[in-house]
Amino acid sequence: MELATAITDRRSIRKYLDKDVPDELLIQAFELARWAPSGGNFQSWKFLVVKNRKIINKVANAFQEKVDTFTNWPEAEEYRETAESYRKNASFFREAPVLIVALSCGYKSVADLILSKKGEKDPLAMQMMENRRSVPTSIQQMGGFVAHLLLVLHSLGLGACWMSGPLIAKGEIEEILEVPGGEDVVACISVGYPAENPSAQPRKTVDELVVFVR
Numbered sequence: 001m002e003l004a005t006a007i008t009d010r011r012s013i014r015k016y017l018d019k020d021v022p023d024e025l026l027i028q029a030f031e032l033a034r035w036a037p038s039g040g041n042f043q044s045w046k047f048l049v050v051k052n053r054k055i056i057n058k059v060a061n062a063f064q065e066k067v068d069t070f071t072n073w074p075e076a077e078e079y080r081e082t083a084e085s086y087r088k089n090a091s092f093f094r095e096a097p098v099l100i101v102a103l104s105c106g107y108k109s110v111a112d113l114i115l116s117k118k119g120e121k122d123p124l125a126m127q128m129m130e131n132r133r134s135v136p137t138s139i140q141q142m143g144g145f146v147a148h149l150l151l152v153l154h155s156l157g158l159g160a161c162w163m164s165g166p167l168i169a170k171g172e173i174e175e176i177l178e179v180p181g182g183e184d185v186v187a188c189i190s191v192g193y194p195a196e197n198p199s200a201q202p203r204k205t206v207d208e209l210v211v212f213v214r
């Protein structure tokens, strides 16, 4: 598939055929997605490819429980209609044949090493550390990886949806998946053969997005 077509034709897919996605196809997707750039090329990421229905259900339940809780709070009243629609659709991935859980595995650049050695008592080191922490490389690089992965999955005829919503139950999901200490769940991606063909969501124009600084 041509790159421009893959980019413009990809949609978030939330409905899937009841059909297994072969491991080989998923491996093929990761073969390409692993070429995503990463901080210092440390590639400090790992991916759990969950195909076990019981485990996917457990993850969905853990998430849905949180959603049911906060959408029932009096504070949700003001947003009743959207909150209700979010509550109804939140754990759509329960039906997905595959749930990919993206793990970040502790990235420390040379800057992080030096700054932490200098210590939090040094105001300049502290300020630099805080600046780095406010835009974590681990999260930035995962965004790049997942964006690659979504395009590759689409080019292979698969549908996927990138989700940050379930991370509201991050601790529970890490427990269900027995994620070891030092590794963090940072994204979930549901995958399957598409059973819907959604129209494109609107995008801002380049003019609205880009400011040239000369």
Ligand SMILES: Cc1cc2nc3c(=O)[nH]c(=O)nc-3n(C[C@H](O)[C@H](O)[C@H](O)COP(=O)(O)O)c2cc1C
Pocket (backbone or CB within 6 Å): 010, 011, 012, 013, 014, 161, 162, 163, 164, 165, 166, 200, 201
């Ligand atoms: C970081 C991120 C988090 C997202 N989280 C969710 C989510 O929790 N649930 C969901 O249904 N879609 C989620 N999406 C999908 C977006 O809703 C979707 O990308 C957006 O509406 C544009 O639609 P498109 O992907 O079809 O172009 C997420 C997308 C991104 C990039």
